[in-house]
Amino acid sequence: MPKPSPQAAMARFLSSMTVLGTLLLALGGCATAIKPHAETGAPMLGFQNKALHPGNGGELIAPDVLMPGDIILTAENGLNSVGIRLITLSPVSHAAIYMGNQQIAEAVGSGIRIRSMDAMLGDEATVVAFRHPDLTAGQAVRINTFVAGHEGKKYNYLGVMLQAPFALERRLCELPLVPSLVRDFCIRGIAAVQLGLGRNDQFFCSQFILEAYRSAGLPLTDADPRLINPGDLLHMREGDVPSIMIHKPLKYVGHLKAAPLMVAAEQLRQ
Template sequence: MPQSSSQASMVRLLSSAAALGALLLALVGCATAIKPHDETGAPMLGFQNMALNPGNGGELIKGDALRPGDIILTAENGLNSVGIRLITLSPVSHAAVYLGNQQIAEAVGSGIRVRSVDALVADEATVVAFRHPDLTAEQAIKIHTFAARHEGKKYNYVGVMLQAPFALERRMCELPLVPSMVRDFCIRGIAAVQLGLGRNDQFFCSQFILEAYRSAGLPLTDADPRLINPGDLLHMREGDVPSIMIHKPLKYVGHLKAAPQIIAAEQMRQ
């Protein structure tokens, strides 16, 4: 049945509203920073990179390329992962830390656990590793000790539940052109209200990574670990714009499991 003019107008209006909403969603949470141009050194506006793949197309690596202390970020195809990525506007939904000997430590629903890299890769759709450039062997041992001490402890369900409203409210702090120091202060202020000020000895995945590095004397940021989600860890990489102030950007190591375009690019190089 043909649409009436009023129905057609309503459809166009709803389509326009949806397009505007998508545009606003893309802008809100798109943190920016003034950065020097790679070639000329002239100041330019840098945007937060929402893509998981680095600019060079990515590099496939094996587990033996990892070093103790490497941070591993992942995404899977399940509903929980998709929900986390939608709420945090991020391509990743989980974080783990490499301990050495092909073992990783992570905070999951059942608590803090240690398992093999192969098991992690088998469960996830995308697995990418990053490295702190200043991490020493002694600090990596301290991270391992922290993980061993907390293995079996309970998961921070309360912290994860509080992340949902916090993730939405903090978007106002991440509007384009908001200076980094103002953005950092704004996010921490909202976190103090939404997440509380008390300490917590239970962890969710990204919080566990932040606390492990802090225990080693190499904090990634001075911000409360409870306000950090896996997407925040991703934006701590080189060339990106972190939402909160960090001490040092993380270096890209490679993909242990990657999207088809990275696999194709890797095959073309061979």
């Protein structure tokens, strides 16, 4: 009997995790943090925001608004994307980085690749961009140099496989009212056990983003890049509650594409 391809094995594994992921949608934790009220400054409890659509205070933008180094988060309608979103309790399932000249870089099953923004927009149902407020032009060049040096390298299949059980166990750390420092320590502790020692020459999508920023001297977090999933990158945005400690929140740039229901929500507001 022929051995199944890594892509087929991954699809079957994610399918088997769908039921468990659905249960976690009802029972999973929701990270919280004490934050000052925008007007009064009084302390208030902030909850992790899982909403992601232009109708939620966002806007639709054109690709020419993007700058090199912008982080692109996406979701599609395929089995892999749905499975990842269920397991990670997130509206996004993939991450890429904008290189300029209408090109993005990403880690996919075939390895690290560079492709056009048009190709990504044609494949994905939701495409949203975020920007690090301190990223300089020189650091963006270093990110692109990192990408060029890793183009064609293999995908981190083992890291993705280990992400599934880790994503389930870490829910215990993200229960409401768990303090940020305790949550961060808890997640890193589980990661040390679940993820073990991995290779640093293979990457999955969000890990690739973290490593690219580290190479530019602008780490998003001190946490191991192998424990970060696309949903974690989403929660690093301004006004949200990150699951692990970060250096600086990301700024929302806009949606390059939104699913039909998301576009409808935006139209209803006009």
